Amino acid sequence: MFLSYQVLPDYNYYTSGGYDKPNAILGVHKDYLLVTDQWTSIPNVDSAQIQKWIRTIDPQDRRPGHNYLAYYILDPEGKQVGFWYSIQNYTVVKFLEENKIEVYTPDLIQPGDGYDGNGGRMRIKLR
DSSP, rough: OTTOOOTTTEEEEEEEEEESSOOOOEETTTSEOOOOOSEETTTTTOOHHHHHHHHHHHTTTTTTTTOOOEEEEETSOOOOEEEEESSSSOEEEEEEETTTTOOOOOOOOOOOOOOOSSSSOOOOOOO
């Protein structure tokens, strides 16, 4: 879905970590309301925008081990209600009453980002 730059019309799109270089892209089915102050709603997402995000955050020349991963978000009955695309391979999803959903954002770190306290870069190790 992401690598074909497909936009699902029944989903609302959100980003975390910035519009131009998000550290995650989230889609939530329109039957659900995302409860958050951490995700930024992105209206009118099109295939060109998805392509730009993917090419920016997950370029073909990335270092091994720094791949972005896509996951479906399933409700307690196993129905797909969302999707997640991030370098972080886990998150917390809470299903609240009245079709509300809460999805935690990933750590706000991009591959290779980091600060060693001496003004230089350090390698981030995700566990």
